[in-house]
Amino acid sequence: MGFLQRTHACGSLRAEHAGQQVALNGWAHKVRDLGGLCFIDFRDRTGLVQLVLDPNSLPNLSEIRHETCLSVSGEVRVRDEQTKNPKMPTGEIEIIVTGYTVLGPAKPLPFPLSDEEQMQSVNEELRIKHRYIDLRRPSMYRKLAIRAGVIRRMRAYLDNQGFIETETPIITKSTPEGARDYLVAYRLEPGQWYALPQSPQQYKQLLMVAGIERYYQIAKCFRDESQRADRQPEFTQLDLEMSFVTQEDVLNLAEGLLRDVLNGVVEEFGLDKAPIEPFERLTFDEAMLLYGCDKPDLRFGLKLFDITPLVANSGFGVFKSIAESGGMIRGVRYPGGAQLSRKEVGQLEEFCKEFGAKGMASLGVVAASEAGEEARVVGDLAVKSSIAKFFSDEELAQILKTAQAEAGDLLCFIADEYASGNNVLYRLRNEIGDRCGLRDPRVLKFCWVIDFPLVEWNAEDGRWDAVHHPFTGPKDEDLIYIDSDPGKIRADCYDVVCNGVEMASGSIRIHRPDIQSKVFKLLGIDEETQKERFGHMLEAFSYGAPPHGGIAPGVDRLVMLLNDTENIREVIAFPKIGGGYDPMMEAPSTIDPQQWAELGLRMSK
Ligand code: ASP
Numbered sequence: 001m002g003f004l005q006r007t008h009a010c011g012s013l014r015a016e017h018a019g020q021q022v023a024l025n026g027w028a029h030k031v032r033d034l035g036g037l038c039f040i041d042f043r044d045r046t047g048l049v050q051l052v053l054d055p056n057s058l059p060n061l062s063e064i065r066h067e068t069c070l071s072v073s074g075e076v077r078v079r080d081e082q083t084k085n086p087k088m089p090t091g092e093i094e095i096i097v098t099g100y101t102v103l104g105p106a107k108p109l110p111f112p113l114s115d116e117e118q119m120q121s122v123n124e125e126l127r128i129k130h131r132y133i134d135l136r137r138p139s140m141y142r143k144l145a146i147r148a149g150v151i152r153r154m155r156a157y158l159d160n161q162g163f164i165e166t167e168t169p170i171i172t173k174s175t176p177e178g179a180r181d182y183l184v185a186y187r188l189e190p191g192q193w194y195a196l197p198q199s200p201q202q203y204k205q206l207l208m209v210a211g212i213e214r215y216y217q218i219a220k221c222f223r224d225e226s227q228r229a230d231r232q233p234e235f236t237q238l239d240l241e242m243s244f245v246t247q248e249d250v251l252n253l254a255e256g257l258l259r260d261v262l263n264g265v266v267e268e269f270g271l272d273k274a275p276i277e278p279f280e281r282l283t284f285d286e287a288m289l290l291y292g293c294d295k296p297d298l299r300f301g302l303k304l305f306d307i308t309p310l311v312a313n314s315g316f317g318v319f320k321s322i323a324e325s326g327g328m329i330r331g332v333r334y335p336g337g338a339q340l341s342r343k344e345v346g347q348l349e350e351f352c353k354e355f356g357a358k359g360m361a362s363l364g365v366v367a368a369s370e371a372g373e374e375a376r377v378v379g380d381l382a383v384k385s386s387i388a389k390f391f392s393d394e395e396l397a398q399i400l401k402t403a404q405a406e407a408g409d410l411l412c413f414i415a416d417e418y419a420s421g422n423n424v425l426y427r428l429r430n431e432i433g434d435r436c437g438l439r440d441p442r443v444l445k446f447c448w449v450i451d452f453p454l455v456e457w458n459a460e461d462g463r464w465d466a467v468h469h470p471f472t473g474p475k476d477e478d479l480i481y482i483d484s485d486p487g488k489i490r491a492d493c494y495d496v497v498c499n500g501v502e503m504a505s506g507s508i509r510i511h512r513p514d515i516q517s518k519v520f521k522l523l524g525i526d527e528e529t530q531k532e533r534f535g536h537m538l539e540a541f542s543y544g545a546p547p548h549g550g551i552a553p554g555v556d557r558l559v560m561l562l563n564d565t566e567n568i569r570e571v572i573a574f575p576k577i578g579g580g581y582d583p584m585m586e587a588p589s590t591i592d593p594q595q596w597a598e599l600g601l602r603m604s605k
Contacts, residue, residue, distance in 0.1 A: 003071035003101045011047020015092045017076040022095065024049070025103070027136065028068045030114040033061070040064065041114065042072065042095070045141055050079075050094040058097065067113060067133065069104030072097050113137055124569070129583040131574055143571050146269055147559045151218055153261040154238050154555075161253070163214040163240065168203035170220065174533070175202050177469050179223035182233070190600025196222035199552060201471060202537060204241040205509055208548040209540045216240040218555065224580075230501070230557065230568050233580040241550030247492045247508050251448060254496065254504065254551045255279050262444065262558065271562060273442055279496070280447040287449050292426030294452070297500030299445045300438035304425050306330045307413070310398045316390035318361070322415040329415045332425055333403055334432045337410025338364035338384070348412065351431060357414055357424040361387050365400065367407040381407060430500060441564050444498055452493040454478075455486050455522060463524040468493045470523055471516070471537075472507040473549070479515075486522055496553065498561060506551025513541040 004023040013022070026044035038061050040051040051072060055061050064070065074097040085091030110130050111122040116139060119127075127134040134140060155165065174181050177198035186192040197203075199221045207215045219239040225231065242250060259276045266273045280298060287294050290303045307330070312323035319329045334340075340348070349360040364384040366375060371382030378396045388396065403411050412428060414421045433439045454474045455464040464486055466472060474482070478489040492508035510516040516538060520530045530538065559571040569575035576582050596602065 003103055004073055006044075006071075009046035010042055010044045010049040011089060013049050013076060013090050013093055013095075015078050018078045018093065020076050021073065022076055023071065023073045024095070025071050026069070028064050028066060028070060028106075031064060031066055038064075042070070043136070043138070047089060047138070049090040050085075050088075051097050052077075052094050053097045053100075058100070063102060063105065064100075065106050066109055067106040067136070068102060069106070070100050071103055072100040074098045109133060125577050125583055128569065128575060128577055131584050135573065142269070143559070143563050144573060146265060146271075146562050147555070147571055149265045149268055150261055150555065150559055150562070151238075153264050154216075154218070154257065157257050157260055158214075158216045158240065161214070163216045164212060166207060166212065166215050166217055168197070168200040168207075168217060168219070170196060170222075172197055172203075175199060177201065177221075177223065178466070179225040182222045182224050185599040185601060187598055198223050199237065199469075200239050201469060202534075204239060204550060205471060205537070205548065206540055208241055208243045208511075209543065209545045211243075211546075213243040213546075214240075215242075215550075219552075227576075227578055227580065229566055230560070232556070232568055232572060233576055235568070235572075236555040237552040238555055239550070239552045241548060243546040243548045245508075245547070245549055247450070247494065247549065250506060250508070250549050250551055251450075251494060254506070254553070255446075255448075258446065258496065258503075258553065258558075262562065265562060269562075273444055273562070276444050276446060282447055282449050283451040284449055284453065284490075285451070288422055292422035292424075292429065294449050294495065295497045295500055295502050296426070296447070296449075297430055297433060297439060297445070298447050298497075299440060299443050299499060300433045300436075302333055302335075302429055302432060302438075304330050304332050304429065305403050307399050307402055310395055310402065311391070314391050314395055316387055318359075319413075319415055327415060327417050328421055329413055330421055330425060331403060331411050331413040332429045332432060333405060334410040334412055335406070335436055336408050337362075337412070337432070338366055338408050340364075340410060345410070348428075348431075352412075352414065352424050352428055355424045355427050356420055357416065359415075360424075360428075361385075361413040361415070363388065363399070363411040363413075365405045365407060365409040365411060370407075381405060439499065444561060446496060446498045446503075448494055449497055450494045451475075451490045452495070453487065454489040454491040454493070454519075457487060464522055466519075466523055467491065468505060468507055470520060470525075470534075471509050473510045474515070474519070482518060482522060492549065494551070496551075501557060501561070502554075503557050503561075504551050504553035506549065508547070508549035511541055511545040511547050513538045516541060 006025040007023045010024055010026055026042050028040050029043035029048055030041040032039045038053040041048045042051045053061055074095040076093050077096050079092060079094050110126055112118050113136060171184055171194040174195040175197045179198055181195040184194040186194060200217060200219050204215055217239045219237050220234050221237055222234050263275055284294055287296050292304055306328060308323050308328045311319040311329055314320060345362055352360040366382050368377045368380050368382045371377055375382035375384045376388050378393060378400060381400055383396060405411055414424050452467050456467050458465045472491045472493050474489045474491055481488040494506055495502050496504035556568050556571055560568060563571055
């Protein structure tokens with residue numbers, strides 16, 4: 001074999017092993033040559049242990065550089081009292097090396113691996129280009145191990161509940177989830193294309209028609225859409241589907257699963273997270289009204305409030321005219337914000353303008369007892385603001401009451417149409433939450449958002465788009481609006497949200513071909529196109545399809561949450577960088593002229 005196989009894992013050695021002869025396999029994490037002696041922090045996947053090498057007995061030590069792969073043998077010795085390192089699990093001992101074999105020499109590294117702090121400043125593209133080195137860091141190994149823990153527990157939970165794991169094809173036909181498809185040319189018939197699935201949605205529904213009843217898969221999904229910190233062109237979902245279920249059944253299963261999996265991983269890895277509480281539930285309408293978005297961060301309150309009726313007839317022209325044109329004047333409290341200087345309030349207004357606000361009005365609130373000359377006293381409180389003069393005492397009192405204002409608050413108001421106002425207010429609320437330290441990473445605050453609308457109007461293209469996907473079931477009682485007022489139809493559609501991020505989406509599906517066809521039609525898919533693109537679904541539904549529904553939690557997102565990172569690339573072994581590029585493999589890449597020819601393709605210049 002040419003080298004000594006390990007007797008122990010590096011990270012497992014303790015004082016109790018003193019005096020034992022051991023063989024270790026791993027990498028020279030950090031090499032410190034002190035002239036007289038050479039010290040090496042030696043690493044394998046279980047941790048680090050200190051090696052001591054004497055150049056008198058081991059003359060070629062300069063061949064050992066950072067990240068050289070080695071097999072070493074030696075004796076475990078308890079360190080002198082003053083050299084013990086309480087920060088290292090193996091810090092009480094060291095290995096007096098008697099012999100070693102270089103298994104893999106190492107060139108100088110593209111970045112220094114042994115110093116986590118220094119790694120923070122290393123260019124991410126460079127790390128990903130040499131991911132096989134980057135992943136050697138114990139912190140990266142841990143992220144992958146947490147990921148594996150999440151997946152292992154998902155499987156265990158579902159296997160226990162009678163689900164069967166089923167693989168579905170990767171080269172297939174377009175399965176729309178609202179993104180662009182990745183396409184694969186078909187060699188045997190030029191002009192024909194496969195699409196990579198945006199999700200296994202159609203296959204999992206067909207498995208329900210097939211009588212599988214309980215399916216899951218750790219599924220790769222492919223979506224060609226603009227990249228963001230939390231998006232990758234291919235990502236992983238826990239995709240699941242169940243037959244003969246109501247929305248309530250899916251909600252209960254998914255909530256039980258997520259709490260069990262995440263609480264289990266938190267315990268297994270000793271993560272600093274509070275146990276996950278039962279999920280709150282909000283309807284889509286409530287979420288929009290109270291938090292301005294369908295992915296509210298419920299770690300803190302600061303619900304939005306509406307003062308439209310209070311100011312519609314006030315002397316403040318801006319509010320008045322927005323109210324008269326059907327807009328709304330809503331706001332959010334900023335606890336402690338009354339302290340802000342005029343300049344700081346201006347910066348907050350700029351923040352709102354970045355997201356499309358025309359402006360942000362504000363009222364500083366202080367205790368009446370502490371009010372200065374310029375403040376207007378209203379009961380126990382007083383307000384400071386250039387806009388206060390436009391309101392009567394009664395109007396101000398009503399505004400403070402509606403906002404549930406407290407001394408020290410800055411009340412921030414956005415006057416706009418409902419939808420555009422929401423877009424600003426939810427970001428402003430999150431910003432205030434950040435500034436007030438209310439978004440505690442130790443807390444994983446989950447909620448359900450239910451009763452999404454089935455469709456939304458796409459003004460640009462002048463048509464209705466599915467809010468979730470075209471297979472989502474309308475609520476029976478709302479089907480009456482399908483011809484008259486489709487925007488009013490609610491769907492049996494639900495999202496899991498945690499700390500302001502969407503973690504899963506699902507729905508009860510349509511299982512009747514007539515209704516599916518109607519919904520396709522509503523989405524502007526005419527009968528011919530329906531047949532061409534989704535004929536297999538319509539046909540399958542006509543052979544005794546069971547009612548069914550499911551959900552798909554995002555595995556990457558859950559692992560990000562557990563690892564306290566907003567960068568999805570940190571939790572994927574081999575991620576793509578901007579533009580979907582893989583700098584390590586140098587993919588995408590050109591193909592041979594012969595491959596072009598085989599596929600019947602030509603570049604149009
Ligand atoms: N296919 C859906 C998605 O990717 C999930 C589901 O409806 O189960 O969002």
